Amino acid sequence: MVTTINHTRIESGAEYIQSLRGRNLNVYLFGELVEEPVDHPMIRPSVNAVAETYDLANREPELASVISPFTGDRISRFLHVCTSADDLVQQNKMQRKLGQLTGTCFQRCVGQDAMNALFSTTFEIDKKYATPYHERLKRFISMAHKNNFVIGGAMTDVKGDRSLPPHQQVDPDMFVHITQRTDQGIYVSGAKAHQTGCINSHWLVIMPTMRLGEGDKDYAVIGAIPVDAEGLGYIYGRQSCDTRSMEEGDLDAGNAKFGGQEAMVVFDNVFIPWEYVFMDGEFEFASMLVERFTSYHRRSYVCKTGLGDVLIGAAATIAEYNGVERASHIKNKLVEMTHLNETIFATGLASSMQAYQTESGAYICDDMLANVCKHHVTKMPYEIGRLAQDLAGGLVVTLPSEKDFRSEVTGPLLEKFLRGRADIPTENRMRILRLIENMTLGRNAVGYLTESMHGAGSPQAQRIQIGRAMEIERKKTMAKKLAGIDTEEADAPVFPESYLARIFK
DSSP states (O other): OOOGGGSOOOOSHHHHHHHTTTOOOOEEETTEEOSOGGGOTTTHHHHHHHHHHHHHHHHSHHHHEEEOTTTOOEEEGGGOOOOSHHHHHHHHHHHHHHHHHHSSOOSOHHHHHHHHHHHHHHHHHHHHHOOSHHHHHHHHHHHHHHHTOOEEEEOOBOOSSTTSOGGGOSSGGGSOEEEEEOSSEEEEEEEEEEEETSTTOSEEEEOOOSOOOGGGGGGOEEEEEETTOTTEEEEEOOOTTGGGGGSSSSTTTSSSSOOOOEEEEEEEEEEEEGGGEEEESOGGGHHHHHHHHHHHHHHGGGHHHHHHHHHHHHHHHHHHHTTOTTOHHHHHHHHHHHHHHHHHHHHHHHHHHTOEEOTTSOEEOOHHHHHHHHHHHTTHHHHHHHHHHHHHOTHHHHOOOHHHHHOTTTHHHHHHHTOOSTTSOHHHHHHHHHHHHHHHTSTTHIIIIIHHHHTTSOHHHHHHHHHHHSOHHHHHHHHHHHTTOOOGGGGOOOOTTOHHHHHHO
């Protein structure tokens, strides 16, 4: 079963790409089995994006790598269990840098945040039930560190009828669940939807997707599975303009080298040995896991500021190519885009800086600020994208194809009529327009816009968490005290778990 761990240790992007070959994955795209996903032109840009995480670690080891406390190896920072606020801050800086380098989703934040959430959650389960999950997890992490693997997190179930809990679904496979327990391990079936980078990972860690009740014990399962395990199947997700990567040339793709990846993962009685099982029926801890994971993951959306940097640069470039860069309204729009982008980064960074230690020793970022960061991300990239399209002009959606530009008949006409400033090559103007299209309408709009809306929970999910943590009664007490209203509430104790207590201690 476990063939993935036989690869030699991965040190570079090229070695990472090689590690994905020959796995005989059941990947379906356009209704057909993909023989070698690494070489498929629609899939390869997403592979390149993950490879860049390894190459950045080699170029800037202090930013993108760390010494493993488990094995002593230098590992990707995406595999690190954070033991300080600075660890979390460095993650954010790495994420922004990778967004700048790829202009897309580089697919490793889910696994990173899953490992951190699992570390403290398994500690808490063991503390209550004397289970062996935390030690199993540490052994798994050590194995991942030794090989410098890519770990993917799989949380989002397909859910079926949203009004019903998992155990009341007409079809039990609407949520991944345990179908059988044996002396050797468990078997699971179901499906996980829009899983980022799943095919580009070496291991997947399945997790519950929501708060569970006592009737949902078979759905309270966490386990690690090699991506090439028997019974796993992958159905590749479509992206806007994705087939442009299969066309001749690279101009129309906008960002030909890098792209994101989402797929549906189907589990057909997939076996998980006990050594890779980290939750089996402890349903009351599902909510803890989900809340801790989303806290990490929502502040991880500072990665979108790296993409924002690229889009702001593209917008400024097209203004320059059009000869309008000195106009005051152009400058004002670029300032507004920058203001929005830095607001996202500031709240994510603040969440990491306000991290606090859990009983396991791992640090968790501030939940309130993490949710504020992600809530900004559900809105601000859309406005940045709108302003980029505003500065680009109508050509961003009416530009003729690269084949027309290369044509002996139409090419000279496009060379003549699509020129902006006389000193700027027409092709350069076309390329920057295609990049803006790619990030706001095309393939990488998935990673910049729609993923910003729904990844790590839709906007309402953040509003619920912000509402739970906003301490409105405490704030009312502050106001009453200053207004001279005599109330016992003015002396209300400050609880350790209080958001305000944490940031002012």
